[in-house]
Amino acid sequence: MDISEGIDLSIFLFGSFQQQVVKSIEEHVLKFSKDNLFFNIIDIGSNIGDKSLSVTRSLLDKNFSNFKVFSIEPTDYAFRKQLKNVNFNPKLKKKILLFKYFISNKKNKPKNIYSSWNLANNKNSHKIHMGILKKVNQFTKSISLDDFVIKNKIKDQIILKIDVDGFEMEVLKSSIKTLRNKEPIIFMEYAPYSFEEYGSNTKEFFNFLKKYKYQIYDLNFNKLDKIEIRDGSSVDIVLMSNKVKLF
Numbered sequence: 188m189d190i191s192e193g194i195d196l197s198i199f200l201f202g203s204f205q206q207q208v209v210k211s212i213e214e215h216v217l218k219f220s221k222d223n224l225f226f227n228i229i230d231i232g233s234n235i236g237d238k239s240l241s242v243t244r245s246l247l248d249k250n251f252s253n254f255k256v257f258s259i260e261p262t263d264y265a266f267r268k269q270l271k272n273v274n275f276n277p278k279l280k281k282k283i284l285l286f287k288y289f290i291s292n293k294k295n296k297p298k299n300i301y302s303s304w305n306l307a308n309n310k311n312s313h314k315i316h317m318g319i320l321k322k323v324n325q326f327t328k329s330i331s332l333d334d335f336v337i338k339n340k341i342k343d344q345i346i347l348k349i350d351v352d353g354f355e356m357e358v359l360k361s362s363i364k365t366l367r368n369k370e371p372i373i374f375m376e377y378a379p380y381s382f383e384e385y386g387s388n389t390k391e392f393f394n395f396l397k398k399y400k401y402q403i404y405d406l407n408f409n410k411l412d413k414i415e416i417r418d419g420s421s422v423d424i425v426l427m428s429n430k431v432k433l434f
Contacts, residue, residue: 194237194304208374208423209241211406212346215372217249225343226254229371231290231332231358232351233258234302236269236283243279256282257339261289264321265302284339289329291354292361296329298322301352315380315419318352331361336369345371353381359395366399370428373401377414378421400429 197204230239239258260266266287273280289296301318312319379389403411404425
């Protein structure tokens, strides 16, 4: 653990990072625990594996084991840390599969992605979220979520956690078959400014949700008619198909 890194420091001080997201995923899964459903949790932009590990630990601590976590991170920097973190937890490791992919509807991938939040060295950090770009290896493949689901023979219930700092629309556009056929519940960081940085915008995002009949909720599963957010900030939201019944 490097406490000069924002994520690591949060874990060191509080035992977790963005714990409310973990709790919300746990709540959703456990509500259906009596139905004997199997859950595939796909963590896109998993960074150092903090939420993959936290969700796994949380569910196992609640004696729920009917799940698997697919942890996906494209940068060499974060993936190496994630590999070490998972190996440090042999009990949790049995439930987590690691993948170094860039999830997108495009074949070309960026050379660098934000995956470090170093508090001691932030000269070249993003002006808003303070992230630092890290290399995406030339051999790291770009793959659509639909192809990832098919390749890994993922069936049953799917939960998506998306935290990709501006590439959200690329991820969503790469998952159209999955959205139509599996109707996954999606936990996503919503940051309007980041859409625009990568050639998208909030209008495209909301039109996409409308087209595929998805609605927006907060992490307590209260339906939102609109997302109130200040410029330059972000909020975690839940996206659910109109066909999915809440609890």
